[in-house]
Amino acid sequence: RKDQLNKLLEHITSWAQKIKLEHIHGNILYVEDNKATALVVSEQLKHSGYTVQQVTSGTAALDLLDTQKFDLLMVDYILEGSMTGLELVQEVRLNQSQPFEHPILVLSGQEDDNKKVEILRSGANDYLDKRASYDEMMVRVNNLIRTKRLFEQVQYQQEKLQHLAMTDQLTSLHNRHYLFEAAPQKLSEAQRHQFPVALIIADLDKFKSINDSHGHATGDQVLKETGVLLRKLCRKEDIVARFGGEEFVILLSHCNQAQALDKAESIRAALLELKPAQLRVSASFGVACLEGGNQQNFNDLFSDADTAVYLAKNNGRNRVEL
Ligand code: GH3
Ligand code: MG
Ligand code: MG
Ligand code: MG
Ligand code: MG
Numbered sequence: 367r368k369d370q371l372n373k374l375l376e377h378i379t380s381w382a383q384k385i386k387l388e389h390i391h392g393n394i395l396y397v398e399d400n401k402a403t404a405l406v407v408s409e410q411l412k413h414s415g416y417t418v419q420q421v422t423s424g425t426a427a428l429d430l431l432d433t434q435k436f437d438l439l440m441v442d443y444i445l446e447g448s449m450t451g452l453e454l455v456q457e458v459r460l461n462q463s464q465p466f467e468h469p470i471l472v473l474s475g476q477e478d479d480n481k482k483v484e485i486l487r488s489g490a491n492d493y494l495d496k497r498a499s500y501d502e503m504m505v506r507v508n509n510l511i512r513t514k515r516l517f518e519q520v521q522y523q524q525e526k527l528q529h530l531a532m533t534d535q536l537t538s539l540h541n542r543h544y545l546f547e548a549a550p551q552k553l554s555e556a557q558r559h560q561f562p563v564a565l566i567i568a569d570l571d572k573f574k575s576i577n578d579s580h581g582h583a584t585g586d587q588v589l590k591e592t593g594v595l596l597r598k599l600c601r602k603e604d605i606v607a608r609f610g611g612e613e614f615v616i617l618l619s620h621c622n623q624a625q626a627l628d629k630a631e632s633i634r635a636a637l638l639e640l641k642p643a644q645l646r647v648s649a650s651f652g653v654a655c656l657e658g659g660n661q662q663n664f665n666d667l668f669s670d671a672d673t674a675v676y677l678a679k680n681n682g683r684n685r686v687e688l
Contacts, residue, residue, distance in 0.1 A: 392437035399446040424449030443474035459489030466517040469510040537593030540607040562657040564626030570612040591642035623655040650678035651686040
């Protein structure tokens, strides 16, 4: 039997080398309890350039899936242990919203059409008859992995676009779209867990005259340096955004009114000292705070801080108001 198997493997090797398959790399988790089948199919996959890890039971597969990423899960219908291939498919899908996070190909000698439908319905992406040819298996494997790659590309592009849409190009800070998505979430979290949040709006003083006297490029440089300063002075969990032209917004978590006033005051002083683009630049600050489960929404908080900015402007600029 061993000789037969070796002969078969040799045959597969030369065969795979002869057939030019479109080469897609991939990491396959193969669940098969029959040793001979496992060996033959694993070799076929390896000779087509795939990395294969093979286990014999559903629980062993789930253990691996906990810690490793695979491009394809190939599952035999009847397995070692109490879990069937069908149950494994159901279990894997239970934890995933995206069917292409782990595409699943079920292998079986199943004659019953209803069973095949059940397998596909419970979340398998494809079904392969065990008597199918090597070519058919490789085509199905390739198709599933190619679709996964395409899906990953789409996801990656989507994340890139999302990031772009939420980021201010000039300063690389968050932009207003991000702020208006993230802030309400932060506020409901604060209300739920009863921690204070504060909002600081900083509006650069007489910025138009900086542009007018030194040019738009210098104005941009001032905005960039101001952005870096704000990011430096705030904690990682604080949201720092460029809201509009020369307006910056900071949402501080776990920060009460007194702390927010201190923070705004230290930013005010640091900006004066910074001298971005070698210019004396100041800003007016408005502070608003949400404390102790106050049912205020973000628009109200924002409008309070905005009113405080106007007050700071009216009271002579380069100052902090509530
Ligand atoms: P105030 O002290 O009352 O805030 O005066 P201000 O001049 O700062 O306020 P105003 O709103 O009148 O002018 C804001 C200026 O910011 C006008 C606009 O040209 C400039 N600005 C807006 N966005 C940008 C930008 O991306 N780059 C540069 N360089 N300037 C910008
Ligand atoms: Mg089996
Ligand atoms: Mg302004
Ligand atoms: Mg203004
Ligand atoms: Mg201004």
